[in-house]
Amino acid sequence: MKPSNIGGQAVMEGIMMRHKDKYSVGVRRPDGGIELKTEDYKCTFGKSPIWKKPLLRGVAGFVDSLVIGTKCLMYSAEIAGDEEDEKEKEANASLSEEELQKKKAKEDKMFKVLLYVTVAISIAVSIGAFAFLPYVLASLLRKVGASEVIVTIVEAFVKLALFLGYMILISRMKDIRRTFMYHGAEHKCINCVENGLPLTVENVMKSTRFHRRCGTSFLFLVMLVSIFLHFIFVLVPVFWIRLAGRLLMVPVVAGVSFEIIQWAGRNDTACARFFSKPGLALQRLTTVEPTPDMAEVAIKAVEAVFDWKAYLKQEFGLTDQQLNRNENEL
Numbered sequence: 001m002k003p004s005n006i007g008g009q010a011v012m013e014g015i016m017m018r019h020k021d022k023y024s025v026g027v028r029r030p031d032g033g034i035e036l037k038t039e040d041y042k043c044t045f046g047k048s049p050i051w052k053k054p055l056l057r058g059v060a061g062f063v064d065s066l067v068i069g070t071k072c073l074m075y076s077a078e079i080a081g082d083e084e085d086e087k088e089k090e091a092n093a094s095l096s097e098e099e100l101q102k103k104k105a106k107e108d109k110m111f112k113v114l115l116y117v118t119v120a121i122s123i124a125v126s127i128g129a130f131a132f133l134p135y136v137l138a139s140l141l142r143k144v145g146a147s148e149v150i151v152t153i154v155e156a157f158v159k160l161a162l163f164l165g166y167m168i169l170i171s172r173m174k175d176i177r178r179t180f181m182y183h184g185a186e187h188k189c190i191n192c193v194e195n196g197l198p199l200t201v202e203n204v205m206k207s208t209r210f211h212r213r214c215g216t217s218f219l220f221l222v223m224l225v226s227i228f229l230h231f232i233f234v235l236v237p238v239f240w241i242r243l244a245g246r247l248l249m250v251p252v253v254a255g256v257s258f259e260i261i262q263w264a265g266r267n268d269t270a271c272a273r274f275f276s277k278p279g280l281a282l283q284r285l286t287t288v289e290p291t292p293d294m295a296e297v298a299i300k301a302v303e304a305v306f307d308w309k310a311y312l313k314q315e316f317g318l319t320d321q322q323l324n325r326n327e328n329e330l
Helices: 056-080 086-093 097-144 148-171 174-194 201-205 215-235 239-248 250-266 270-286 292-303 308-316 320-324
Strands: 006-011 014-019 022-028 034-040
Touching: 006 056, 006 174, 006 292, 014 056, 014 174, 014 292, 022 056, 022 292, 034 292, 056 097, 056 250, 097 148, 097 215, 097 239, 148 174, 148 215, 148 270, 174 201, 174 270, 174 292, 174 308, 201 292, 215 239, 215 250, 215 270, 239 250, 250 270, 308 320
Parallel strands: none
Antiparallel strands: 006 014, 014 022, 022 034
């Protein structure tokens, strides 16, 4: 397997794919067609080269994935849902071009506000549920004389139980299961290319749905890294300082986890495979075997941002004849 630097995310009835400074969103419309949108990738923190430094790039990448991911989810929900109703069409038909532009500008502004509010709430809830809550619950053991070391160990088990319980719960929801099927299609599409196969529905469907650079693996790694780093606060005597310290450690945890998962994704050593195993096991919950029409959406999303033919020629030495032989399968 040779890394292609393609990344992605499942959205409602579709897939977002990103490569370098471009990302695309492919969504299956209610009428059966595929809606495809491509946009430039822009770092939330700006163009400063400091955000490309080790550790800091992990923080920037984590925030960017939330912002872009939420934006793509909101877009996909709009496309995959019901089409514009008759009242809305009539209202727009009665407006002048200038009024329509003002209305669109207002809607775009409201969309951005809603986007960043949603991301902020998501971050706050995630930190509260998986950083603060486990420690607060584990701290109740002090009432029976438990030491800070025991509290921190119990915190680790509570954190993992909450995370795994949440994953198991949502994996059983019907709508989420369809999203996890698109998640599987995303992984299969990337694995297909990175294993030197032409990007056809047939090749995508026979590829594995597990990938080491998955966001699920990243989240699980965040859990593990935070468990180890939180032992730093065992000797801190004040409860509120220990609690605040966990908040301050969030960027460090994200940065370290990002570096580990990027390293594991680029290497095929025994050590890299060992660190990848827990995340790959968890993907049995967050990825589901997709249908061929889902693979088709994934292919369209990849082709919008990535020249897979040039990649296969360069990395695997495939010829035009070998590539063209498979074109009729798309």
